[in-house]
Amino acid sequence: MTNPATDTEPCTEYRLCGSELLIKLLERQGITHIIGIPGGANLPMYDALTRSTIKHILARHEQGAGFIAQGMARATGKAQVCFASSGPGASNLVTAVADAKMDSIPLIAITGQVHQAMIGTDAFQEIDTFGLMLPITKHNWMVRSAKELLEVIPQAFEIALSGRPGPVSIDIPKDVQNQIIEIEQFPEPGVRKMNPIFDIQQVTRMLEKIRHAERPILMIGGGIIYAGASKALLQFAEQLDLPTIQTFMGLGILPSGHPLSLGMLGMHGAPYTNLVLEECDLVIGMGVRFDDRATGKVAAFCPKADIVHVDIDHSEIGKILNPVLSIRADVGEVLTSANEILEPSQRPLWRQRVAQLKEKYPLILNGQDDLFSPYGAIKTVASLLDDSVNITTDVGQHQMWVAQVYPFNRPRQWASSGGLGTMGFGLPAAIGMALAQPERKVICFTGDGSLMMNIQELATAAEHDLDIKVVILNNNHLGLVRQQQTLFYEKNLSAVKFKQEVDFALTARGMGMKGVNLAVSDNPLLDLKSALLEQGPCVINIPIAETEMVFPMVAPGGANRDMIHGQTA
Amino acid sequence: MSHDRLSVLKLTVNNHPGVLSHVCGLFARRSYNLEGVMVRPIAGNPPNRSRMWLLVNEEERLPQLIKQTEKLIDVINVEQHELKDSVFEITQQFFV
Ligand SMILES: Cc1ncc(C[n+]2csc(CCOP(=O)(O)OP(=O)(O)O)c2C)c(N)n1
Numbered sequence: 001m002t003n004p005a006t007d008t009e010p011c012t013e014y015r016l017c018g019s020e021l022l023i024k025l026l027e028r029q030g031i032t033h034i035i036g037i038p039g040g041a042n043l044p045m046y047d048a049l050t051r052s053t054i055k056h057i058l059a060r061h062e063q064g065a066g067f068i069a070q071g072m073a074r075a076t077g078k079a080q081v082c083f084a085s086s087g088p089g090a091s092n093l094v095t096a097v098a099d100a101k102m103d104s105i106p107l108i109a110i111t112g113q114v115h116q117a118m119i120g121t122d123a124f125q126e127i128d129t130f131g132l133m134l135p136i137t138k139h140n141w142m143v144r145s146a147k148e149l150l151e152v153i154p155q156a157f158e159i160a161l162s163g164r165p166g167p168v169s170i171d172i173p174k175d176v177q178n179q180i181i182e183i184e185q186f187p188e189p190g191v192r193k194m195n196p197i198f199d200i201q202q203v204t205r206m207l208e209k210i211r212h213a214e215r216p217i218l219m220i221g222g223g224i225i226y227a228g229a230s231k232a233l234l235q236f237a238e239q240l241d242l243p244t245i246q247t248f249m250g251l252g253i254l255p256s257g258h259p260l261s262l263g264m265l266g267m268h269g270a271p272y273t274n275l276v277l278e279e280c281d282l283v284i285g286m287g288v289r290f291d292d293r294a295t296g297k298v299a300a301f302c303p304k305a306d307i308v309h310v311d312i313d314h315s316e317i318g319k320i321l322n323p324v325l326s327i328r329a330d331v332g333e334v335l336t337s338a339n340e341i342l343e344p345s346q347r348p349l350w351r352q353r354v355a356q357l358k359e360k361y362p363l364i365l366n367g368q369d370d371l372f373s374p375y376g377a378i379k380t381v382a383s384l385l386d387d388s389v390n391i392t393t394d395v396g397q398h399q400m401w402v403a404q405v406y407p408f409n410r411p412r413q414w415a416s417s418g419g420l421g422t423m424g425f426g427l428p429a430a431i432g433m434a435l436a437q438p439e440r441k442v443i444c445f446t447g448d449g450s451l452m453m454n455i456q457e458l459a460t461a462a463e464h465d466l467d468i469k470v471v472i473l474n475n476n477h478l479g480l481v482r483q484q485q486t487l488f489y490e491k492n493l494s495a496v497k498f499k500q501e502v503d504f505a506l507t508a509r510g511m512g513m514k515g516v517n518l519a520v521s522d523n524p525l526l527d528l529k530s531a532l533l534e535q536g537p538c539v540i541n542i543p544i545a546e547t548e549m550v551f552p553m554v555a556p557g558g559a560n561r562d563m564i565h566g567q568t569a
Numbered sequence: 570m571s572h573d574r575l576s577v578l579k580l581t582v583n584n585h586p587g588v589l590s591h592v593c594g595l596f597a598r599r600s601y602n603l604e605g606v607m608v609r610p611i612a613g614n615p616p617n618r619s620r621m622w623l624l625v626n627e628e629e630r631l632p633q634l635i636k637q638t639e640k641l642i643d644v645i646n647v648e649q650h651e652l653k654d655s656v657f658e659i660t661q662q663f664f665v
Pocket of ligand 1: 394479
């Protein structure tokens with residue numbers, strides 16, 4: 001029975017303009033924040049936004065807006081929205097969208113475009129946003145009428161969230177935003193589609209392969225996190241007694257101290273991690289894409305091993321390595337069914353061998369007791385905090401040091417630009433994580449080079465009084481480039497030193513937040529501790545020597561077994 | 570034309586602006602060798618569909634190329650087709 005007083009949906013007619021419809025549809029998608037910057041071509045969207053429950057966060061640069069939205073998406077797994085105007089607004093978003101594509105982040109970039117009648121005339125702030133976004137999104141649209149929004153917006157969310165997540169972009173000309181439309185009913189919000197169906201026989205076959213292997217290794221990546229499958233994975237690894245390697249994107253799936261955890265592999269992986277892969281006879285890759293920073297020279301990757309590959313993205317299977325068995329499916333679903341049918345087993349010999357390698361070829365932690373050295377700074381920060389904090393990094397040496405030694409103990413604890421390696425990611429991503437989870441403190445480990453790339457967002461963090469600590473490992477250099485020039489270009493240092501040093505603590509104060517410079521502190525440890533534990537945004541400058549290097553290092557294009565090692569202390 | 574590495578793909582795609590860009594953009598950025606494209610709307614049900622014929626010069630990477638093409642949202646179906654009797658053979662006379 002229908003009650004005419006409450007059941008008004010079918011007979012109501014809504015009369016609204018395109019931009020109001022857009023905002024309504026975003027509200028219905030459950031969007032709570034939109035990050036962006038207004039301009040001529042998206043004025044109607046900003047007008048409609050004032051009549052919405054959605055909170056707008058004004059970024060200081062569109063790239064910042066894109067990364068703030070990404071930070072929210074990385075913390076929650078939900079699709080998040082950023083706004084930019086046409087022309088330079090849209091082109092400024094490009095890097096953040098491309099970054100989301102490489103790391104499979106559900107980001108929805110919505111841009112204003114010039115009036116349709118002006119398209120193609122080189123109008124003021126006209127740019128081919130459709131063309132710019134096309135190669136860096138899962139899908140993108142130019143919306144040609146307000147009516148199309150009814151289809152495009154739910155579809156955008158569905159595509160961003162389904163299968164392997166990723167960014168989408170929607171370009172909306174100003175006349176479409178202003179067009180009046182009458183609608184009777186709003187469409188259903190777009191949600192993640194059903195996962196692809198797989199054959200349970202495949203799971204049985206995978207378990208057989210594992211049973212027959214003598215030295216199997218589990219290799220896990222971001223796909224496990226996106227599938228929400230970390231618990232199932234832990235059970236699977238424990239039941240089958242599988243030593244487990246995490247990719248850069250997979251850090252946090254297994255608690256760092258777990259006996260089966262072998263940390264991160266690849267270019268800056270621990271020696272034992274890469275060496276275990278030399279000996280293993282089976283690699284079960286789950287939610288990984290065998291990226292070149294992880295595999296090193298592909299022909300030399302796991303020379304003795306067969307590969308089993310489970311991934312939701314069909315095109316990843318066979319892209320880099322030819323598996324003997326592959327399952328195209330949601331890793332979570334595969335793990336759940338595997339856990340139901342598997343017979344627990346033990347591998348004392350292999351475990352012993354792995355332990356031996358771990359002991360013989362550990363990561364050398366030079367300077368870990370010195371606050372003014374990389375490992376020391378990171379470990380000290382970690383020791384003052386608990387697992388509730390979220391961590392972001394920028395890109396460079398500091399990023400690799402953090403990946404190597406920060407004790408990540410839960411999925412989505414860590415956000416870093418893995419695939420695109422974008423300097424400038426860390427601060428805005430930290431802002432996004434803090435907006436999404438205000439109860440958690442966020443630490444952004446950054447370098448003096450990277451921070452300068454989106455430093456304007458300090459003002460955004462201050463404006464919202466977010467609990468973000470920006471920890472700069474300051475070598476006054478583009479450290480990772482300096483390292484490569486040192487190792488591979490005979491120390492011919494070129495354009496890596498900043499002749500003009502920046503006073504970051506002062507800059508922070510100029511942007512409305514606290515700034516602490518441990519270089520001039522009487523009691524650096526105490527000052528670090530109080531800066532970290534206080535509520536509110538703060539920049540903490542920690543000077544380190546520019547001669548520090550990240551070791552081990554596999555030369556780009558080299559085999560993982562050929563690691564360059566540093567001096568042992 | 571040398572026929573040894575040529576393959577013909579028959580695509581069913583949504584007929585709206587941007588589809589051709591999505592397909593050709595994919596081939597350009599993954600550096601797949603595209604030798605020919607032919608596309609026209611097709612009559613029938615459902616409406617708003619186009620047929621796209623692609624002549625590709627890829628052998629080893631063909632399975633990967635097909636998977637990537639299948640991932641495009643506006644691509645509904647991808648089939649492999651013989652070169653013989655394909656639209657490319659029939660129209661060869663116009664490309665001399
Ligand atoms: C946007 C962007 N430009 C250039 C690079 C190349 N790059 C990689 S690491 C690096 C140096 C980073 O320096 P800094 O942020 O100070 O970190 P450090 O390596 O010193 O820890 C550069 C220039 C990049 N990754 N991203």
